[in-house]
Amino acid sequence: MPKNLKITITFENYHIVKGLRVQNGELYINDQRLETAPPRAVMNNFINFLRPGPVTLIAHNGNRFDFLMLLAEVSQLGLMQEFRAVVCGLMDTLPFLKKKLPERLKTKQSFSQSILAKDLVGADAAVGAHNAIADVRMLEMVLQNIGVTASELNTHCQAVTLQSKITADSETARTKLNRCTLDCLKGNVSTGMLTKMARANITLSKLKNIFADGAEGGIKMLLGIDVNGRPRVTKNQKITQAVVNALKSST
Known part of the structure; x- marks a missing residue:
């Protein structure tokens, strides 16, 4: 499987992703029909793509979006054991960049990925925002532009293990249930x-x-x-x- 292949995982709330729609049982993005596959097959392909591991998955605002959806889908499909065998950590670059760019935080400038790319790299860097591959490249350019080193990323990743994320999500869910009562x-x-x-x-x-x-x-x-x-x-x-x-x- 080519290393530049991006496997897109779709969920029931596909409509929150810009450009996605379902028509007559077919999935489209910007009026282009997409090839789809059963969720379990897609997730298995994704896990195989990450092998042999261990890998850390990185996403901007991942704690509030990507990781929540991904872990929920993995759990629902009963593939958490296989997933944990290759994924050792999850890193959200949003809090990381807020610490890295204190002046930007102090002046209350936006930390959205596309705005960061425009401000720090250039307008062209934000072209294709919300496209999976474009977003990955955009985030990479932002990190490179501000001089983030591999050592910094590794240090941050070590503090956010997959198990700690699962535990935190479980505790959050428990708190919400308790609060309702x-x-x-x-x-x-x-x-x-x-x-x-x-x-x-x-x-x-x-x-x-x-x-x-x-x-x-x-x-x-x-x-x-x-x-x-x-x-x-x-x-x-x-x-x-x-x-x-x-x-x-x-x-």
Whole structure:
């Protein structure tokens, strides 16, 4: 398989990618029909393309887009073991470049890949934005232009392993689920405190069970117990009482 081949993986939310559309069961980009294949076959081809590995996948704003979609698809297809055998890390160049270009961040200039390419490389560098191959080349030119070394990339990549990314995504998903169960406490308890409780893996069911067994004292202990030298959530009596009042009104 040629090394310059870009395997395009499409998802159900294809419409968020500029120029993509589906008509009569066929996929088009800018009115040009694309050849498609079953998702599992495409993903297997992609993994084979990356072999023997280990490789680090790099994308601009990948933590909020590319990596989320890619990992979700790999997991859904049951290919995570094969994927992890060749991919050792994921690197999002957005936070990396924000650290690398502090003056640009300070003046609140855009960090979109196409704008970075125009500003740092030249207008022609941004031609073909949102095309897979063009985006890869564009990012490479940006990194080269500001003098990013292979050593810098390797150092950053080592801190963002595939396992740490999977773990972080799992924790984020768990927090969102926990947070949803606590919505009925809104009004009595601040949004920030509800989120903090969700991150501590506290759900409405857990609160109700603790309250039923230990009343106010149980809630105080649940929220205030020390974890690594800090309260699990809070020891503030006013906040604890607000949680208790919310539980009383919800039962």
